[in-house]
Amino acid sequence: MTTSKRTRPQRGTDRRLQLIDAATVLFAERGYPYVSVADIARKAGVSTPTLYRHFADKGSLLLAAVQKTVDDLEASTDAAALESSANPAEALAVSITRLSISSPHATSLWRWSGQHLSADDNAEVVRRTRSVLRQWASAIRANRTDLTERESMYLAGAALSVVGSGAGRVVRQNPRNAEATLVELVRRSITLSPDQATVPSPIHHLDDEEPTRRDEILDAAARLFADHGFAGTGMDEIGAAVGITGPSVYKHFASKIAILIGISQRSALRLEAGALAAYAATADPSRRLDALVDHYVDTVTSSPDLLVGFNSAFALVAEPQAAELLAAQRRYVARWITLLTEVNTAASAAGATNTGSRESAVLAVHAALAIVNDAVRLPRSTPRPEFAARMAYLMKGVMGV
Template structure:
């Protein structure tokens, strides 16, 4: 009897797509710097060398993952804007479904730019901008929306649809779809041009800035621009006009600098909380004041943006646990106020709503989209309050 030939394992034809899928999920869950090629290979059930058959390095994998998300957005837009249905209704349902079922497609674009090349970023930006302008056209159809307003709403819709990926609240898919659908509909009912002026806050800090403040300012700018991982202590020192070792006279490590930025932004937010509570006891009005405070802080300094966008570096660090607790308590305060203003809302729904509202301004700041326009802060606060229904 002839011996049987051993079965030969064949490599799936879609192995490259599988690697992209696993990479996208890991990047969305942990952040780019916290994921290695070995992690991606392990998740895909292959060896690390086999990854290099398809990709030169981790950055090329990230670029492929981001562009796969753009492909998803384009496909969902094509489906939604067919001629055989109401464009806005179809757009809402398909975008919400994508945000809930494939969150990486609506979230990787948020922070990937600092890790991609200029050429890769140009492709992502041009294609995404084209998609959002198609959304804007659908949203404006049959309404009094100006083109600029419609584009602003389209970006806000994308932020809300992808907001489930920025927090750990877990709810069943069907309920998640319903919640995101409700919030997106709140967004498209708004008219950004009618946003009232944003109340100004007194400037943060008093007296002459110290060397420590100068280091925090420089680091915040660098972290916001290049990302925490790509900035060294020498870079921070050079931006201040001192040597890298001199920075250590004020901070024990780069991580301590990031934590210092986080504590400083938390103090500014807390000052806004204290001011709000001295002016009213009404939960809805208090929440609206906290929105104004948050927008003022995030638009006036790089601290909050740098701290938020690089929070993954603080994850699991014992020295940063108090800062993480402060940040969680701040968001929890928003949720508590929302539940007091609307006693019928559950804590899960409050969490989804609050994070959706915060995502609108956080994403706009991260992408530097319209941040220099004089009406930017007012429109961000208006959109956030619209989502929160306060």
């Protein structure tokens, strides 16, 4: 009888963690609005009533999942003993790489969760996460007199993006040499010098005609989706932002999904135009990749379209156009991977210490894209005049080009 009383709390704790883990995976794979309580219970192998004995609703599960990811970040940072290490930056690189591999979502769930948490809960998550990043920044500049506190925070954020880019999941699927590559990517990111960033070459956009009502709707919807999420925005709000009624929006778009598709198609066309311009301008892989980075940073910082497409991709899963949008995105990223593989192979042939494998290029490209995609989610950063230059510099730096 005594044994039963002792084990019951432990079983309750285990079940709670089981539910949090199941919710974390589903939220990451499908997006919070598209996961039901029943889905989470099924994933955890329990009944829905059992889930409700531990959590009041889906929102409380999300909060618990996000809090656990921050717990993991804090625990990993504490375990690394950065302050007492002879080489704090190296201890940090190893520690967060291991965390990314053992708990991939611990470094990525924060990206989109804020819009689904209450203001107070989100503020607390941000406060705790920034506290961890300040510890990382302190470790990064421990043996470097060239870095300011702000610059070291840029590098800490870049390191978080590198390990949260999905690289940890790739390493788990293909561990051979990949863990060493991921550690090296983190090392690259934290040894950069943001003050060396130079302003990217100006991007010449095609001069469009006067925006149509359709363009105005897409622009307004993109801003609203970025601020409130796709699920949290209604057609009436989109119409009001343009100065028309909600029903009038239907004269231009059959549904809210059609608007999201239009936003995604517009950003895909812009990226494709940038890629074609880069390839037409030069045959040199390094210069082509350099141009792609500059154009990508310009695209993602000058309009919310691209970020909205990423954040709302879950809503398009069942749409016929989703397959082509995904294929276009993969073709675009594949260009980067091919170019970086060519650059690395040429460097290796010239005697440089570099890995020219396609696998290492895949990790590096996704890490580089994550750096700017994550940073633009933080609205306090993008208005800074040096932001675009530093993003392009960090992206090129983590790819080693």
